[in-house]
Structure formats: C-alpha cells, structure tokens
Amino acid sequence: MARNTLSRSLHDVGLAAWFGGTLANAVALNPAAARAGDDQATGDVANTGWDRWTPVNAVAIGAHLIGSLGQLRANSDRVAGQQGVGTMSTAKTLLTVAALGVTGYSRVLGQRVSAAGAPGRSGTKPSKKTRSDAAAAQEQLDKLQWVIPALTGALVAVSSYAGEQQRPSEVLPGLAATSRS
DSSP, X not given: OHHHHHHHHHHHHHHHHHXXXXXXXXXXXXXXXXXXXXXXXXXXXXXXXXXXXXXXXXXXXXXXXXXXXXXXXXXXXXXXXXXXXHHHHHHHHHHXXXXXXXXXXXXXXXXXXXXXXXXXXXXXXXXXTSOHHHHHHHHHHHHHXXXXXXXXXXXXXXXXXXXXXXSXXXXXXXXXXXHHO
C-alpha cells in the first residue's frame, strides 16, 4: 500500500508541475519578457526563464513517469480485469507519449532559440532582428506552448477519471461486467 501511495504521489506531483509550469510560462513568462526593455533583453529573459525551468520540468516528468509505472504495476489486475480500466490506461499512455513528444520537440526548438541568443518581441514572438532559423523556431514555440498544457491538462482529467474507477462502487461492477463478457 505504501508503495502505491508513493507511486500515486510521484504521478500526481510530477504531472501537476509539468502542467502548471508550462502553463505558467506560457501565460506569464513569455508575455512578461516583452517588458524587459528591448528585443535583445526580451529574448534573454525568456531564454533564461525557460532554461531554468527545463531541469525542474525534467524532474517533474521523470517523477510522473516513475509514478505512472508504479501505479500500472500496482493496478495490473484492475487494468486486465475491470471493464473500462484498460481503455483508460491506453488513453493515458497515448496522451503521455504525445505530451512527451511535444515537450521534447519544444525543448529542441527552445535550445535553438537560446543558442542563437535570439531577440524577440515576447518569449515566442520574434523581432525583426531575429535570425530566420531562430524566428521559425519561435513561431513554432508560439503554438506549442499551448499544446503541452492542453495535453497534460487532459492527462489530469483522465487521471481524475482513473481515480473514480478505483472506488469500490466502481470496481465490483466493473469486474463483474468483464467476467460476463
């Protein structure tokens, strides 16, 4: 039981940080960087903020993944035997893979922008002085900054649903329905 509680905590805290941090950076850091003074200072502030967030985000994602694997192991009988749990687990896995892919790709783009020392009008809006390769990366990041919180927010919702499936009032009917199938 303690191991499952640890897994649940790692899953939830990691996911909360992944979701909340990327959302906060999209909502606050990127637009606030535009107030840094000039285009170069704007780029420097945004790049510094995202570069500082990256290791924290990596730990959060790692915690989430470790917790997810622990939960899957602890609930393997329910996944196999309770109606709807396998489908929910598959949905969570697909959302996680998508969020990981977008997060990884966004980091690659962010590294291009940071390495170029790219100026910007905000954290994700290039200025006229931004090199074309860095500007293209910033334009992609402008869209992707919202995709990660959308995917991780969907993971929060599916995880909440998964918690509901663990209620005794759901487990017994779910197991009975599977055994009748």
